[in-house]
Amino acid sequence: MGGLSQGWERADRRTADEMIAEARKALFVMFGFMAAIWALQVVNWLSDYRLDMDFGVIPRDMDRLPGILVSPFLHFGWSHIEANSGPLFIFGFLAAYRGVVRFVWLTLLVAMTSGLAVWLFQGADTMSVGASGVIFGYFGYVVLRGLFDRRLVDALIGVVMAASFAYLVTVAVPGTPGVSWLAHLGGLVGGMIGAYLLRDGRGSAPVAGATPPTALDRRGTPPASPDPGRAELHKELRDLGLL
Template identity: 60%
Template sequence: MGERNRVGAGPVGSEQMIAEARKAVFVMFAFVAFVWLVQLANFADGYDLSRDYGVVSREPGALPHVLSAPFLHWNWAHIESNSGPLFVFGFLAAYRGVARFLALSLLVAVTSGLTVWIFEQSAANTVGASGLVYGYFGYVVVRGLFDRHLIDSLIGVVMAASFAYLLTVAVPGTPGVSWLGHLGGLIGGLVGAWLFRNRRPRGDVPGPGPAAGPGRADGDPGQLTQGKPSAPSGHPRADLHKELRDLGLL
């Protein structure tokens, strides 16, 4: 984006990233804690909450439950298996912006729940946060490609390579598992990565740079960043240079 830093100032991008990451930790801690509090109430009530507010296919009264089902589970093993991935993938989805993460969560909950509500053939009652997990996973894997963001692209590659086995539970064949909910969540995460991508105006040009001086020849379009030249806005490597500056490598 051609962002400039004052000579001697710290990298603004990295500071903002750290602040958002800190906020994301608290958000995900509160999110998972709330899910566990709901589980305690659900357990004390004999899991009536899951029976009353889960998603049952093509039942009109259960359609609003697409928003409640992700917070409900059938037993302790169910919530334990979801909590770790929920926190990890949720944090990775949220550290670039909590507001965007909340919008993504709503989208994924709807796509996951609607997929079950429309296509599930049995009368099974579906609950659980795994649809969100798959949505966050899909979002994290492709977000860097849509945002043209080096760090996020590297994270996506690592997550895709490390957790590719998750895709085996998003296809038919695993008994007792709502693969439709997983698939719907995954699709929602992929769509969300495109919908909530960073939209950069074409030809975005920053304000006038500093006058010619050390490290910059008169008429050189490069910009000074802490006394070091960087690619001008619109240059194919401009985004890469900014990411390297955020990492302290330039």
């Protein structure tokens, strides 16, 4: 049993170390992400917001369709980018700390679903820019990720975020005045889809030193293999310091 215990301890340390390394990487990525968005805002401001005019999403204008991947990183003014920066950093970090590559794919997905919702369904004679649709995408992803990945830590984070920011859903419903609720709703749906499509495909490969030798029970048959789901739950509880 000593070898089994030491094997699980090594697995727990490895899991915790990997999580810390990914969180550190996500922090640097988000600082760079925010710096790039603010740099674009400076360029936009210096050019009298010419970037908005050139890349803003205009519904059903074929020439503006590529703008759906650019418009989330542009803003109409300083108050606009200031309002988006805090939520973008928080939800972006929570979305990125399980893997930066996955985060990049998620960002592309929610930018597309948010932009397409505006391009297809928003009223004519409007133009949309801003990161709020991406923010809603990150929010939907963070809330559901733990359910699809079956990670206790992420599920708890999702519950806390859902309870703390439930009011966000109120500006993603039809008829919300003063905002592009279609961008919010499109991003939210994209984030929820992303939680499923980008779910963790972890295997059940044994950890070195963690598998005990085969033994026979009283009836002379090998004992049942440990439940991988229960073992994973135990590891998540250890990460939280509950075991």
